[in-house]
Amino acid sequence: MSRYAEYRALAQSLGVDAVALVPGPNFVRLMKQDFHSHERPLLLVIPAAGPVAAIVPNLELSSFAKLGFEGEVFDWMDQSGYAGAFAALARHIPLGSLAVEGQVMRVFVHHALATAFPGLKIVDAEREISGLRLRKTAEEVAALEGAIRISELALAEVLDDVRIGMTETQIEGHLIQAMFRHGASELAFGPIVAAGENSALPHAHARDVPVQPGDALLFDWGARHGGFCADITRTVFVGHASDEAQAVYETVLQANLKGHEVTRAGITAHDVDDAVTGVLEASVFADRIRTKTGHGLGREVHEAPYIMRGNRQLLEPGMVFTNEPGLYCIGGFGVRIEDDMLVTQDGCRSLTTFPKGLRILG
């Protein structure tokens, strides 16, 4: 079966003439190689029926040739610009409608398409195109586990290293180096290392501020390996943990464990969030809830399924998502515990294995 078959079928089911892919997670899944396109458009067009075609920067032609692409390639030089290649594509494959990845394609490519194909209906089919990545294959799960293992080895090292007086930025540097030493190909995202009141921001940035006794110290980090992303959070305490801190920690842990307990194929993303968030809501810390339970994880660090109330998407075997309840007290501290979970037929398997018991450093 042609590697384009599922994209052709998708174009048919969407009622569009073709699907377009630009470099990014869907492109690399299909072509086994990514490109960094920066200011240079590169585009695959996969029609519902008929030959595929591509627009490729001349500079990338030799790399692109390795992909074994079967269709016509319209290349363009920096000096002359890409409008001519888009016009040539339009003459080669007249299109009335085109499904694109709305969260990947940038506006300048959208404009180039709209100019070259007058009247073209451009449909944002992010959900449907990326939906083809929802169920991970065994090989993809193995890649995820590889990324997670690298990430967990790195944190284990760093926790042994942390000393009172080290800054968030220094600890972050150690964590990043440890991920690469253990084999990361890239960072899945810029890690969060946030102590004290900074831990109360769900997307904090490390500061040049030393960690202090009593601080919560939150790590949200992950390596990329084999094209797949780890995304894990652990929160530890420095020197000692107050009674309040321990109670908050225990509440978040119970919510996280609830996620493990309820997850199985056949329930919805809503059901998981409802169960996990329900634990937080039933606690005395309900006013510290700031986020939904999680998001899908794979070639991108945020992808479907989004684990939140109202999302009636059914969980299926092979889906992977984060289970990351947290409680955040602005001006105080935050706790989040995040695992990466694989949905199985009759339950789930945690791909993350890093211990979750209350840990007090030093």
Added chain:
Amino acid sequence: MSRYAEYRALAQSLGVDAVALVPGPNFVRLMKQDFHSHERPLLLVIPAAGPVAAIVPNLELSSFAKLGFEGEVFDWMDQSGYAGAFAALARHIPLGSLAVEGQVMRVFVHHALATAFPGLKIVDAEREISGLRLRKTAEEVAALEGAIRISELALAEVLDDVRIGMTETQIEGHLIQAMFRHGASELAFGPIVAAGENSALPHAHARDVPVQPGDALLFDWGARHGGFCADITRTVFVGHASDEAQAVYETVLQANLKGHEVTRAGITAHDVDDAVTGVLEASVFADRIRTKTGHGLGREVHEAPYIMRGNRQLLEPGMVFTNEPGLYCIGGFGVRIEDDMLVTQDGCRSLTTFPKGLRILG
């Protein structure tokens, strides 16, 4: 003067009602903090006249509050989606036309704007908006120099380490770790470590292939530090260099030196490429030319000014660009030498200082 003044003036000169910024290089320049928006739209609207406004994911409100943003903020929750926030923005600031960053904004935000503001004319003003970043301040040049220094220290270490039989991937891992050890906050881009025939691809990917005696070994790498990117290339040889390799190297070096010689404020980007590429064209290796001379460098690793024939943009003091002539023989080897150059009133200053003489390892 308000920090929005130059964007307001830009909206006026473009004849649009407002400029919109999304997280990325222009956003961080203005607000001194970036956000990773993934699937969550975050948007600033700066009208030609009148109050600014923003759309912010609820999750990011506390981080956003630290920016001291002066206008109305329309937040939205994951559970309810962002359409309501865009609609509220449209009621608050009716817009007929809007300039956006076409290489930064993604299509799903474009669609959300088009839906909330019926008939909105969305203008791709990438060139003009990012054009405000063309002339680097002294502080920005210092940040660039910091990123370059980290990168150069890292390569120096790695070149001392390389042994015949190490794979490109292993060497790449060493280089990445060395950059973080020397203080990189991120990678400016995934580095290229390419030996032998792989060095002939301008955008190669490291392979699990050992370096061999006689190989050209090309490094194209750079750290990010203080928000700014280094982008440097050096090509060395392993064990020995053939006569052909030495002749190619010398040709590329002469082209690179020509770039240093001719660059000054008042000439055009075309003039620089013409002089540099002219050296390559005058050689017996003219059929190995594959790329233009370079690109601007700053908060992004590829930005204006693009140093290529046909680009009549005048060079001004404070502009920074790469001077990276190369010769590429498919199936053979490639050589590229890339410096980062600051345009000054009467010439230029190379921010890169790594030696460029022919170097044969081991």
